[in-house]
Amino acid sequence: MGKxxxxxxRPDADDAVxxxxxxxxxxxxxxxxxxxxxTLLIDGAPQSxxxxxxxxxxxxxxxxxxxxxxxxxxxxxxPVHAVHLGGGALTLARYVxxxxxxxxxxxxxxxxxxxxxxxxxxxxxxxxRIRVRSxxxxxxxxxxxxxxxxxxxxxxxxxxxxxxxxxxxxxLDEVRRxxxxxxxxxxxxxxxxxxxxxxxxxxxxxxxxGELAVVADPTVLRGKRFGxxxxxxxxxxxxxxELTRRAASDxxxxxxxxxxxxxxFAGGAVAVTDAAAVASPAPPPSVxx
Numbered sequence: 001m002g003k004x005x006x007x008x009x010r011p012d013a014d015d016a017v018x019x020x021x022x023x024x025x026x027x028x029x030x031x032x033x034x035x036x037x038x039t040l041l042i043d044g045a046p047q048s049x050x051x052x053x054x055x056x057x058x059x060x061x062x063x064x065x066x067x068x069x070x071x072x073x074x075x076x077x078x079p080v081h082a083v084h085l086g087g088g089a090l091t092l093a094r095y096v097x098x099x100x101x102x103x104x105x106x107x108x109x110x111x112x113x114x115x116x117x118x119x120x121x122x123x124x125x126x127x128x129r130i131r132v133r134s135x136x137x138x139x140x141x142x143x144x145x146x147x148x149x150x151x152x153x154x155x156x157x158x159x160x161x162x163x164x165x166x167x168x169x170x171x172l173d174e175v176r177r178x179x180x181x182x183x184x185x186x187x188x189x190x191x192x193x194x195x196x197x198x199x200x201x202x203x204x205x206x207x208x209x210g211e212l213a214v215v216a217d218p219t220v221l222r223g224k225r226f227g228x229x230x231x232x233x234x235x236x237x238x239x240x241x242e243l244t245r246r247a248a249s250d251x252x253x254x255x256x257x258x259x260x261x262x263x264x265f266a267g268g269a270v271a272v273t274d275a276a277a278v279a280s281p282a283p284p285p286s287v288x289x
Contacts, residue, residue: 015029015030015032016028016029016030017117017121019113019117020113021042021111021113021114021117022110022111022112022113022114023042023043023110023111023114023158023159024042024043024159025042025043025044026040026041026042026114026117027040027041027042027044028040028117028121028122029041031049031051031059034051034053034054034057035053036051036052036053037049037050037051037052037053037054037057037059038050038052038089038121038122039059040088040089040118042114043159043160045160045283046060047088047089047157048060048063048088048089048090048091049063049089049091050089050090050091050094050122052122052123055091055094055095055097055098055125056095056098056099058091058095060091061217061228061250061251061252061254062188062228062230063091063092063095064250065215065230065247065250065254066092066153066155066186066188066230067092067095068215068243068246068247069151069153069184069186069230069232069243070082070092070095070096070099070100070151070153071099071246072184072239072242072243073150073151073184074100074150076099077099077100077101078100079100079101079102079103079104080096080100080103080104080150080151081103081104081105081148081149081150081151081180082096082103082104082105082106082149082150082151082152082153083105083106083107083108083141083144083148083149083151083152083153083178084105084106084107084108084153084155085108085137085140085141085152085153085154085155085156085166086108086109086137086153086154086155086156086157087107087108087109087111087114087115087118087132088109088114088118088155089118089122090107090118090122090124090130090132092153092155093105093107093128093130094124094125094128094130097124097125097128097129097130098125102129103129104129105128105129105130105131106130106131106133106140106144107130107131107132107133108133108135108136108137108140108141109132109133109134110134110135110136110137110158111134112134115132115134119132137154137156137163137166138165138166138171138174141174141175141178142174144178145178146177146178147177147178147179147180147181148178148180149178149179149180149183150179150180150183150184151183151184151185151186152175152178152179152183152184152185152186153185153186153187153188154166154175154185154186154187154188155187155188157190158279159282160190160282160283161190161279161280161281161282162189162190162279162280163279164277164278164279165274165277167197167200167201167204167272167277167278167279167280168204168272168273168274168277169204169207169208169271169272169273169274170273170274171274172185172204172205172207172208172209173208175208176208176209181235182234182235182236183234184232184233184234184238185205185209185231185232185233185234186230186231186232186233187201187205187230187231188228188229188230189201189228189229189230189231189280190226190227190228190229190280190281190283191220191226191227191229191280191281192220192223192225192226192227192281192283192284193223193224193225193226194223195221195223196269197280197281198214198229199265199266199267199269200269200270200271200272201231201272202214202231202262202265202266202269203266203269203270203271203272204271204272205231205233206263206266206271207271208233209233209234209235210234210235210236211233211234211235211236211237211238211258212231212232212233212238212258212262213231213232213233213238213240213243213256213257213258213262214229214230214231214232214256214257214258214262214265215229215230215232215243215247215254215255215256216228216229216230216254216255217252217253217254217255218253218254218255221255221257221265226283226284238258240256240258243256244256
């Protein structure tokens, strides 16, 4: 049954927009500390933060870490070809457009109603070369030409879980096909103790890429709480030293694992195939309180 598209504004109409979308109830909540900044929530779960006056500002911890990967994809300011699997409020696409003018980007977001809401309430700046396609992430990725992308970012959640078909070696085969030689793949992963999903995703990426790193809060890597980890992969050596420096200087410092330490962290986990893939674990209710 289709959802009503009636837009609702809260009594403090300038501070929130509430509207059903395909993935649940979307809310845009104004950031009271920044004049034209908004946070997107879906069914109460924070998804994205956008500052229309300063799209180079990344508020969310995991988005800052993905921003570091974007910064290190090529020399500063050089345009890139980027694919974003999962659009949210188009935060990272806006970041690329602001920090690397003339970049060409493709965004694949399954939730067409969410795309319409974001375009209407948080319009893109003029002359941004961002194409948004409403499609399943893997189906949209299949339409990207061979060797087109300098960077592929996967940040896809459905009901706060990464869909199973985006966790397999077959999915990463499509990522590799779309990437230029030496291009970067970055994925936002969410997991909690005992970190079986994260370990499995490291093993899966290791089966398809020669170089890996993971950036996360140390407490997440120790299995002390549920949280986000950014997985970075390439066939060429990664800028680990600079990534480590940037992550350590964040407001919430992150730790970078790579090489033998990352292999040991994976602990003998096996690569995930389509036949065995399952969605990532759902976060506990306390995460959003």
